[in-house]
Amino acid sequence: MISQIEKEKIIEICDKENFSKVNFAKYELLQFEIENYKDWISKGFSADMEWMKNYLDKRLDVRLIQDNTKSIIVLAYNYNQTTLHEKDVNKISRYAWGDDYHNYIPKKLKRICSELKIIYPKEEFKYYVDTGAILEKQWGIKSGLGWQGKNSLLLNKKLGSYFFISIIFSTLEIEKDELVKDYCGKCTxxxxxxxxxxxxxxxxxxxxxxxxxxxxxxxxxxxxxxxxxxxxxxxxxxxxxxxxxxxxxxxxPVQIEDFVKxxxxxxxxxxxxxxxxxxxxxxxxxxxxxxxxxxxxxxxxxxxxxxxxxx
Ligand code: B12
Ligand code: SF4
Ligand code: SF4
Structure with a gap:
């Protein structure tokens, strides 16, 4: 297990890339979650997204993606901003106002992984952002980044839900963060x-x-x-x-980079x-x-x- 100082150093490396929150989960099988996932698929809730039926084994066991994973680093990238819709018709959802995050966030994750690899040359780091068969929100919950709101999105008390989730699988053993409670309460x-x-x-x-x-x-x-x-x-x-x-x-609104505007x-x-x-x-x-x-x-x-x- 790495020390608290080393863990803080990892957070610092992620902060440099403008991630608003970085949390850590411990490797486990997502047994309960995959049963719910299968149930969801069997009820037809995935519509025509046939790809959601694939790689159930990897969704359950992330060691099939990165062998010997011990920790899952979960990062939130904020895209909230002060701008409002100009009109009430033909609206574009907020995550799509800016450039495609798939063109920016993987580069950030790559830089983070390269820096970690220099510090820990014997360890492996593999990153994803909406690019793999991974239950990202569920890892967000496991890492204490947030709770799953009734709208099914991952919510954080400070950030709300306007953030992208990224994942780094690591063979490094890092102390996990505490789960957070569900703050939806009676709200509907x-x-x-x-x-x-x-x-x-x-x-x-x-x-x-x-x-x-x-x-x-x-x-x-x-x-x-x-x-x-x-x-x-x-x-x-x-x-x-x-x-x-x-x-x-x-x-x-948290500081955001130009590509989100x-x-x-x-x-x-x-x-x-x-x-x-x-x-x-x-x-x-x-x-x-x-x-x-x-x-x-x-x-x-x-x-x-x-x-x-x-x-
Ligand atoms: C497929 C998908 C969609 C689908 C399905 C949405 C959904 N809620 O699953 C569609 C196209 C509709 C969609 C829409 C959106 N999406 Co989307 N989507 C995904 C994707 C690729 C997979 C999610 C998934 O696996 N869903 C399957 C269901 C089964 O998973 P789940 O919500 O975790 O379901 C759990 C619960 O239902 C629960 N459950 C089910 N039954 C039971 C029973 C019991 C008893 C219990 C306790 C629990 C339980 O367990 C299930 C499995 O663990 C992820 C990226 C990723 N790889 O994770 C992005 C992702 C979830 N999407 C994202 C975004 C931003 C959106 C939109 C906001 C985009 C927009 N503005 O239009 C909307 C929001 C709609 C909404 N309210 O969810 C972000 C969410 C970020 C966040 N803060 O949470 C993600 C994480 C992408 C990213 N990397 O940032 N999306
Ligand atoms: S129930 Fe209320 S607090 Fe929870 S996700 Fe929905 S609107 Fe947000
Ligand atoms: S679940 Fe959310 S994103 Fe989907 S239609 Fe309803 S309000 Fe819109």
């Missing part, structure tokens, strides 16, 4: 506000009802009526269950602009943004669905 604001009733039970999202799923992941030509009638202006992702959460509403100062789409773009123009504009994921076809579909729902 997220469940009450979800316009499509996608939060079917505390912490459980049915993706087939979630606007985020339909506007980002789904390849369908159209949305089911219950979704299109209730989009509430969301054209890419959905932040409703976070916007109403008291743990986000009184947040003091709205690209072209845009927090909503201009429908006409999108419809006038050629495929190449769209690609050029959004290649560095998470918005490229559903491609121009998907974004046009979303905008038409929003228009339908506001008529």
């Amino acid at each position: 604001k997220c469940i009450d506000a979800c316009p499509t009733n996608a939060i079917i039970e505390d912490k459980i999202i049915d993706s087939t009802k979630c606007i985020s799923y339909w506007t980002i992941e789904s390849k369908a030509e159209n949305f089911p009526k219950e979704i299109s009638d209730n989009l509430e202006g969301w054209a890419f992702g959905c932040d409703i269950c976070q916007e109403v959460c008291p743990w986000n509403n009184h947040r003091v 709205p690209r072209f100062e845009e927090t909503v789409f201009e429908k006409e602009t999108i419809f006038n773009y050629s495929i190449d123009e769209f690609r050029e504009r959004y290649i560095k943004s998470p918005i490229k994921r559903p491609k121009i076809h998907g974004i046009k579909r979303n905008l038409l669905e929003v228009e339908k729902s506001t008529k």
Whole structure:
């Protein structure tokens, strides 16, 4: 087991890369969590995200990803900011205002792992951010980074939920942090506000009802009526269950880097602009943004669905 001073040194290395919070979990099998996960899949809540059915063994046992893992370092990267949506239609969810975090955060993690490798040459470090078959929120809970809110997201008292989760698997033995208690209490604001009733039970999202799923992941030509009638202006992702959460509403914005700030100062789409773009123009504009994921076809579909729902 490394000393407290060494643990602090690791946190310092992560702080330099602007992570707002760094916590540590001890290796264990995610037995209880994987049973819930399987149950969730069996009920059809993963919609058409077929990849979620793969690598159940790795989700259960992270040593199949990094042999001899002893500690899991869980890092939060804040993307909250003071800006608000300019309009109530064609809204883009906050995580997608800036450049795609997949282009920045892995580089930060790589630098952290390289620095750790210099200090501990005999140890191994492997990083992920939304890039592997890993139950990231569950490791967030195990590490004491936060608790799982009723909206199913990982919440931290200081940060709220507007942060990305990153994971570093390490063969180094680091003292784990204490679990935090659940601070949702009797609140049900997220469940009450979800316009499509996608939060079917505390912490459980049915993706087939979630606007985020339909506007980002789904390849369908159209949305089911219950979704299109209730989009509430969301054209890419959905932040409703976070916007109403008291743990986000009184947040003091933490220092953020430029790549998180709205690209072209845009927090909503201009429908006409999108419809006038050629495929190449769209690609050029959004290649560095998470918005490229559903491609121009998907974004046009979303905008038409929003228009339908506001008529
Ligand atoms: C698939 C996925 C989605 C899907 C499914 C959402 C979901 N809640 O699972 C869709 C496309 C809908 C989605 C949407 C969003 N996502 Co997403 N998503 C993921 C992904 C890739 C996997 C999550 C997963 O495994 N879900 C499966 C379910 C089963 O997992 P779970 O919530 O942990 O479920 C547990 C509970 O349901 C519980 N449970 C179930 N049954 C039972 C029964 C009992 C008795 C008990 C006690 C518990 C219990 O146990 C389950 C398993 O442990 C992660 C990245 C990753 N690799 O982890 C990002 C991730 C969760 N997403 C993220 C974000 C930002 C979003 C959005 C906010 C984006 C947006 N603005 O539109 C929305 C939020 C929607 C919401 N309220 O969840 C962030 C969340 C950060 C945070 N602070 O928590 C993550 C972690 C990505 C990242 N690296 O930062 N996402
Ligand atoms: S992201 Fe939107 S649709 Fe999905 S659970 Fe939250 S409020 Fe409901
Ligand atoms: S809105 Fe309330 S119930 Fe939902 S996650 Fe936030 S504190 Fe928990």
